[in-house]
Amino acid sequence: MSNISNPYEYVLYIDEAGDDGLKRVRPIDSVGATEWLVISGVLVRHNNESKVVDWVRGIREDINAKQGPALHFRNLSPTKKSRACQMIAEKEVVCFAVCSNKKNMRGWRNERAEVMGGKQWFYNFCVRFLMERVTDLCLKDSLKRYKEPRYQKVVFSQRGGHEYGQTKAYWEHLKAQAASETTFLRRREIRHQVLRFNLVDYVPHTSVADLQLADVVASAFYQAVDVLEVRNDPAPAKLLLPKMARLNGSAADEGVILQPTPPFKAKLSSVQKNVFEHYGYDFSSVWASAPRP
Numbered sequence: 651m652s653n654i655s656n657p658y659e660y661v662l663y664i665d666e667a668g669d670d671g672l673k674r675v676r677p678i679d680s681v682g683a684t685e686w687l688v689i690s691g692v693l694v695r696h697n698n699e700s701k702v703v704d705w706v707r708g709i710r711e712d713i714n715a716k717q718g719p720a721l722h723f724r725n726l727s728p729t730k731k732s733r734a735c736q737m738i739a740e741k742e743v744v745c746f747a748v749c750s751n752k753k754n755m756r757g758w759r760n761e762r763a764e765v766m767g768g769k770q771w772f773y774n775f776c777v778r779f780l781m782e783r784v785t786d787l788c789l790k791d792s793l794k795r796y797k798e799p800r801y802q803k804v805v806f807s808q809r810g811g812h813e814y815g816q817t818k819a820y821w822e823h824l825k826a827q828a829a830s831e832t833t834f835l836r837r838r839e840i841r842h843q844v845l846r847f848n849l850v851d852y853v854p855h856t857s858v859a860d861l862q863l864a865d866v867v868a869s870a871f872y873q874a875v876d877v878l879e880v881r882n883d884p885a886p887a888k889l890l891l892p893k894m895a896r897l898n899g900s901a902a903d904e905g906v907i908l909q910p911t912p913p914f915k916a917k918l919s920s921v922q923k924n925v926f927e928h929y930g931y932d933f934s935s936v937w938a939s940a941p942r943p
Contacts, residue, residue, distance in 0.1 A: 660788045661699055662676045663692045664780070665807040665855065665864035667872035668879075670773040674926035676757040676878050680895065685942055686876050687773070690868035691746040691780050692860060693787070696803075698742050699860070706859040709737045721857040723869035726816060728883060731873075733786060734866050735889040743863065744787065745893045747871040748779045749926075750909040751916040774820045778840070779907050781821065785841035792844065799876075801844035806852035814852040820845060873904075874925035877919075884925040892931065902930035 667690075671683025694702065710716050722814040723731060738745070756773065785802065792800035806814055825842035855861050867890060874884035894905030903911075906929040910916055913926065913933050923933050 652924055655800060658803040659696055659792060660695060660802035662802055662804045663860040663864040665690050665861055669870040670770060672752060672755050672772055675752045678753055678756055685751060685878055686872060687750045687752060687776055688868050688872040689776050690782055690864045691784055692864045692867055693744040693784060694860065703859045704860050709734050712737060717908040721862040723866045731886045733888060734887040738866060739890055740893045742896050745782060745867050745890055746780055746895055746905050747867055748776050749871055750876055753917065754910055754915060758877060758942045760777050770816055773812065774817050777817060781840050782838040783895065783904060784863055785844050788844045801846050801849055803849040805858060807855045807864060808852045818847060818850050820844060830892050831895055849882050853880050875922050877921060882921055887925050888928050900930045908914040914943055922928045
């Protein structure tokens, strides 16, 4: 890689809604982990990093949400939630949301993944779906713009119970597999050319404005798909459409990733399907693939 003035070209901010528990899962169990785990990513260019504080400040001032140290989607009224998403859709960002419905994973153990990802293998596996798509986008963009790979920095919103060192180690394992062309499950793979171990960090949600944007995206999609923990409302998530990543014109399985696949395996209600259909998913056949043509 050539000597460039900035050590990274892109920054990805990651947050989540729901949990990664699998031993007992609602609604199969009356008491258990959340039905959904949603992991969001908000990608910005390095030259926009310094602008994000002003973006978040502008959103909070616009919706009069200035109480407390940070913007928290769950604390907003329905109108303010929609307005926050509308304003994010006007910014220079690219957004992703991995939405994993866990009913089919209840009680599941993956010993192979546990060896690589430790106790939080399922969380790491879901983050993998995000990273495969983000690193692919960054690699393609940097090759087009600069004729060479440019690095991306990754910042996690720090949550209790997660060992982010395990996630980094898991990525290193996947990077090594990709570099040696031995990736297991090869439909997609993390593009190792744009990742560096020392460009991964995890900080409190309130300390970085960009993470507050990721909180809005994660919580908006969680609210769009969940019918147990929150009041279901897909409207804010739908407003993010202009900034959700696309492949061949479709956000399905690119910016909005539904697991499990094919879509019928999730056994969703019509209410839960709503936001995915908005983003191009087809539930009309048990043989339907993720994106529509």
